[in-house]
Structure formats: structure tokens, C-alpha cells
Amino acid sequence: MANQIDEVMGLCALCGPDNGQTRVLRQSHFLPKSVYRYLNLSKSENTKLLLRTSKKNRVFSMGKQIVQALLCDTCExxxxxxxxxxxxxxxxxxxxxxxxxxxxxxxxKESLMHLWKTPGNGYGPNMILSIGSNLFRAIDSRQLYHFVIGMFWKSTFDNWEHCSVMPLEASLIEGMRKFLLGGDSLAGYIVRIVPSFWREKHGVVFPGLLKRQPFFSIQQFDFYLENDERQFNRAISIDAVPLFYTIDSMRSESTFQGMSGIYKNAKQTKSAEETQLSWPAE
Ligand SMILES: [Zn+2]
Structure with a gap:
């Protein structure tokens, strides 16, 4: 009996629009549970995870994990x-x-930095090096693409505590839903992953628009969704996942500055004041 009190029934956001079935909905996580685990593992002793919300310019200690009743068991x-x-x-x-x-x-790092540094390749601090997913056989980019699209899709729902809704077109959101269930990748779009090789990043930026592009960041990686017909077609023509790994030191630096600036400029509340942001010095 006790277990049933907490049960939420409803239409699953992922499969519900197709099957119309009312199901038990799980408390779905916005960020995978493992993100909290690794953030907690890598933080210093006696410090807390801090959160700055999109609405108020205040930093406070992150309490509970962000969840809402969204998906059925099968879709989870x-x-x-x-x-x-x-x-x-x-x-x-x-x-x-x-x-x-x-x-x-x-x-x-081993492969991109090697290319970047090889004399004669012409790459330097202001140059961008982008490599298609097909060249990294040791990484299952199809799975990463699914994860990234899943994050962007979830961000289009309201009711995630402290988070703003990602304003995307209805047709794009529906394309994401179909893809997540096993359909085709998003026509005309690519996912770009930019690793941070020059800075240690110990934080998360929840999905939102950055210069009008869908973006989020978790630890050492920044994730983008870009409208790029040409690159999309190039990837599809060789049966590759439309996902690119990019060295872009300027873009990477700018998201680092954005992330640390958010904390520096926000008002620290009482719950956050024992934890000072202390990432490796600039
Ligand atoms: Zn479902």
C-alpha cells in the first residue's frame, strides 16, 4: 500500500503520443544519476555542490536531484x-x-591533440579542428548521439525545478522523440562535442540556448546541436553518425569563462557560503 501512494499514472512523454496508454511514470532524472555521483566524487571534502538557477542570480547548495514524472519504465x-x-x-x-x-x-585528447600539434598541419590556437565520428572506431558515437539528443529533448519540458524550458520548434522536438524511439537522426542537424583540453571543468550547465544554439555542458565536455545541412549530408552519405568532435580552444575557453563567471557574479546564499568556487587557477 505504502508504495502505491507515490505512484504517478499518466501518458509517457516518449511512447505515450504513439500508444496513448496510461502507465506508471517513473521519477525521471534530468541529469543522469551518475553525474551527481561523479561530481560528488571529484569535489573536495567538506564542500557542497552548488547551483545557480536560471531565474534568480543566487547560488545555493544543491539539495535534491532534479526529477519529474516523465517516462514509463520501458522508456527509462x-x-x-x-x-x-x-x-x-x-x-x-x-x-x-x-x-x-x-x-x-x-x-x-591523444588523437585530436596529435593532429593539432603535428607540424605542417597548420593548426594553432585560433584554428578549429573538427573530425567526423566515423574516424573514432573506439568510441560508439551512436550511443553518445542518443544521449545528447535525449538531454536536449528532455530540456523542452517544463517542470524541471530551477531550469528553464528550451524553446525549440515543435517539429524538431517531435523529430527528437521519434529518433529516441529508434527512428532516423535529425535531418539537417549535427551534434558537436567540444572537449576542454586546456581547462579542468567541474560543473554542469543545464541545456539552454547559447548564441541561439542548443547547448549544455557536463564536466570536461561541451555539447551543441547545430543546424548544418552540409555536414549532416556528408556524414549520412558515408553512413556515419552526424556527430563531430571538435578542438576549438576559443569556444572552449568562452564556455569555461561563462561557467565560472556565473558563480563569481552571483549572490552567495547562506547555504553556499562555506563552499568557495576554487577551480584550478587561471
Ligand atoms: Zn514510455
Whole structure:
């Protein structure tokens, strides 16, 4: 009996529009649970996770994890198996004890930085190097693409505490939903992942528009959704996932400054005052 009091019934946001079935809805996480786990693992002792909301310019200690009744059991499982679990394992799982980066970070740094630094390739601090997902066989980019689209899709729902709704066109949101259930990738769009090789980032920027582009950031990676017909067609023509890995030191630096600036400029509330933002010095 006790368990049933908390049960929420409704139309699942992912499969509901197709099957019209009322189901038990799970308390779905906005950020995968593992993100909180790794943030907690990598923070210093006696400090807290801080949160600045989109509405008020105040920083406070992050209380509970952000959830809402959104998906049925089947769709929760689908989101985990098709992308979230892989993302956690490959991009998030840092070896805190031995100070080792996540597997994907290591692979990307070794290969991208090598290309970037090779004399004669012509890459320098102000140049952008972008590589298609097909060239990284050690990374299952299809799973990462599913995770990233899942994050952007979830951000279009209201009722995530402290978060603003991502204002995307209804047709794009519907395209995301169809893709997440097993449909085609979003026509005309690419996902871009920009790793931060020059700065350590210990934070999250919830999905929102950055210079009118859908963006979010978790730890060492920034994620973008870009309208780019040409790159999309290029990827699809060789049967590659429309996802690109990009070295862009200026873009990376600007999101770092944005993230740390948000904290510096916000009002610290009592719950946050024992924790000072202390990322590696500039
Ligand atoms: Zn469902």
C-alpha cells in the first residue's frame, strides 16, 4: 500500500503520443544519476555542490536531484541502454583516485591533440579542428548521439525545478522523440562535442540556448546541436553518425569563462557560503 501512494499514472512523454496508454511514470532524472555521483566524487571534502538557477542570480547548495514524472519504465530503460549508460562509462567515469581522465577524453585528447600539434598541419590556437565520428572506431558515437539528443529533448519540458524550458520548434522536438524511439537522426542537424583540453571543468550547465544554439555542458565536455545541412549530408552519405568532435580552444575557453563567471557574479546564499568556487587557477 505504502508504495502505491507515490505512484504517478499518466501518458509517457516518449511512447505515450504513439500508444496513448496510461502507465506508471517513473521519477525521471534530468541529469543522469551518475553525474551527481561523479561530481560528488571529484569535489573536495567538506564542500557542497552548488547551483545557480536560471531565474534568480543566487547560488545555493544543491539539495535534491532534479526529477519529474516523465517516462514509463520501458522508456527509462531505453534511454539508459541506448545512450546514458554508455555516456557515463565513457565520458563521465574519471578515475579520481589516480587522477585519470575518462576513456573518451583520453582517446580524443591523444588523437585530436596529435593532429593539432603535428607540424605542417597548420593548426594553432585560433584554428578549429573538427573530425567526423566515423574516424573514432573506439568510441560508439551512436550511443553518445542518443544521449545528447535525449538531454536536449528532455530540456523542452517544463517542470524541471530551477531550469528553464528550451524553446525549440515543435517539429524538431517531435523529430527528437521519434529518433529516441529508434527512428532516423535529425535531418539537417549535427551534434558537436567540444572537449576542454586546456581547462579542468567541474560543473554542469543545464541545456539552454547559447548564441541561439542548443547547448549544455557536463564536466570536461561541451555539447551543441547545430543546424548544418552540409555536414549532416556528408556524414549520412558515408553512413556515419552526424556527430563531430571538435578542438576549438576559443569556444572552449568562452564556455569555461561563462561557467565560472556565473558563480563569481552571483549572490552567495547562506547555504553556499562555506563552499568557495576554487577551480584550478587561471
Ligand atoms: Zn514510455
Amino acid at each position: 530503460g531505453l534511454m539508459s541502454v541506448r545512450g546514458e549508460d554508455y555516456y557515463s562509462k565513457m565520458m563521465l567515469r574519471v578515475d579520481v583516485k589516480n587522477k585519470m581522465p575518462s576513456p573518451a577524453y583520453k582517446i580524443l
